[in-house]
Amino acid sequence: MTNSTNNKSLYIHIPFCEHLCPYCDFTKLFYFEKFSKPYLEALFKEIDSYHLIKMDTIYIGGGTPTSLSDIEFESLLKKVSNLLNRGGEFTCEANVENLTSQKLSLMARYGVNRLSIGIQSTHDERLSQIGRFHTFEKARDVIKNARDVGFKNINVDLMYGFPGQTLDEVKDDVNNILSLKTEHISIYSLIVSPGTLFFNKNIKEQNQDDSRLFYDTILQMMREAGYERYEISNFSKPGYESRHNLVYWHNQEYYGVGLGASGYVNGVRYKNTSNFEKYLAGDCVSEREKVDQKLLREYFLLTHLRLKEGFSLSEYKELFNKDFLQKYQTKIDEYAKNNFVKISDGNFAFTDDGLMVMDRLILSFF
Ligand code: SF4
Structure with a gap:
């Protein structure tokens, strides 16, 4: 397959995580070196198969890309940074607990210019309830380290709608997140999907009235702080909208590589297999849909x-x-x-x- 001229965006999925969160329904598996090594080899082959050049946006997501070892992470960045057009947006997702100074330096060295960090809550008890191993203080440190390394475009993710969450907790979360002064903030409500531990434990999503109250409060606080809600769950300072995600929301084509990734190329939407063995064997695409x-x-x-x-x-x-x-x-x-x-x-x-x-x-x- 060749690089179609109107397609300038690439999504890369790194499925590994150091722990599995009880609400998560993304394609992911525990990080083990014996899996990550062959995975990267298969991933690089898949990337090569598209003959990509001059991407305007590249997004490494997961999973947790920063769960890779430093050597693996560097080999990924080295491979991918060559594909980026001058002035392109290069985003990498990270979790607080494994966004080390080494990882930050590697990202800066290989041209990552947008960081997206999963913070999810600013209350430490809540973080452990949802299976996250960082604290809010650690999140603050990580943002400071990223600024020190030179990152000028940072997104953080926040969630709301947890069981038993009060409006005061939500307000506190939003105020704490705003105090980080990042350029972009994504805010999602908890969705309890079948197959997750939360679903199996019969944890319920928030009722509609509370959800509406929380949503309106969040919107108001974000707007008062100078953020524009440009997409249903995404807020940014002017000029810091995610260029990569806007490609999806403008229904434009993009390449997607990696386990379980989706793409849209030459009028065909496709979904990669979520079967690790098949992916390693190079049998990447499992579904194709011609877009009539x-x-x-x-x-x-x-x-x-x-x-x-x-x-x-x-x-x-x-x-x-x-x-x-x-x-x-x-x-x-x-x-x-x-x-x-x-x-x-x-x-x-x-x-x-x-x-x-x-x-x-x-x-x-x-
Ligand atoms: S929420 Fe993120 S860190 Fe947690 S299991 Fe899912 S992909 Fe991994």
Whole structure:
């Protein structure tokens, strides 16, 4: 397969973690050197198979990329940094407990210019309840070390909606996270997915009323602190939106490599196998879906409508040869009455209220 000219983004999945969190449903496995070594070999082969050059964005995610040994981590960065275009965005995810000064120096040396750190909570008891081994103080130290090494674009992840969590705890979390002064903050509610330990323990997601109260409070605090919510779960200072993730939300194509990774190349969405043995044997892609006009329209809505800006009505017309407002006029009028949608500057988007019930609203346009 060759590098298609309009595809300038690469996602790389490192599935290893030093511990497995009870709520996590990502593709991941315990870190052991006997697994990581052959994994990187297979990964590098898969990367080579795409003949990539000049990527505008590269994102190493997981799993926990920083669970690799320093030597493995360096070999990965060395391999990948050559693929980045000048001025490109190069993100690497990290966990607090293994983001050592050595790892930070390696990232800086090989051109990583955006860090994404999973903090999740600023309360140490809560952190141990959700299977995290760091403390908030350690998280503060790590951010300081990253600044010292020269990182100017840092994201941190925060979660809310834990069992028994109070509004005061959430406010405290947001204030603590804001005190870190990072350029970007991702905030997710706890989802209890089948197959996770939380699911097996019958832990319930937060009820809708509390969830709404927490969500509104978070939004208000973030906005007062000067962050814009540009995507349903993502906030940034102006100019620090994640360029890589915007590729997904603009429904553009990207390469995805690694165990369980997804990609979108030459009009085909694909999913890599989550079977470690198969992946090592080079049998990478397990599912392929040719994106026809119907699917293209569905993905277009599913991705763009997560964004504050929504989508351009003229772009919709150009792509699908239909006038969106005309086609869905009755529904749109009803949603507008409920303050779920807004139309401005030729764009159609959901309001804060609309984003809360986004899934239901989008489905009604299918
Ligand atoms: S949440 Fe992150 S660190 Fe925890 S198991 Fe999942 S991928 Fe690993």
